Amino acid sequence: MKLKDLAHSRTGDKGDIINISVIAYNEKDYPTLEKLVTVEAVKKFLGETVQGEVIRYEVPNLGAMNFVMQKALRGGVTRSLRLDKHGKSLSSILLEMPLEINN
Template identity: 90%
Template sequence: MKLKDLAHSRTGDKGDIINISIIAFDEKDYPKLEKLVTVAAVKKFLGETVQGNVVRYEVPNLGAMNFVMQKALRGGVTRSLRLDKHGKSLSSILLEMPLDITN
């Protein structure tokens, strides 16, 4: 199973910081997501793309989490060399993260 099977997502940008929301399609799955989609797992999956710190904010009443990632756009939207300067595509990339739901 991949994250995309349980959640949807949107990227926003401010300077060199992006936020990626992870929102459960079904709020019943939220506790599972909170357990599996940790800062460490997200940081590992995105690898070198995110150079800075990652913080997770939980919003259980929306069945959602918000990941805030520093140094993710090679200097920020206005000076980035990235083809996708805003990091808009990174939400779709993160949804490809495999989830181990056996436990």
């Protein structure tokens, strides 16, 4: 199963910082997301894309988490040579993260 099977996402940026929200389609799946979509798992999955710290903020009443990632845009919109200077595609990439769910 992939993250996109349980959640959708939105992305925003500010300078060289990107935030990616992960929002459960169904509130009953939020505890599973909370358990599996950890800072360590996200950082490992995105690899060298995120060079700095990753912080997770939990919003359980919305069934959502927000990941704030430092040094993720290679200098920010005005300096980056990346094709996706705002990092909008990173939310789609993150949704491809595999989840191992043990019943």
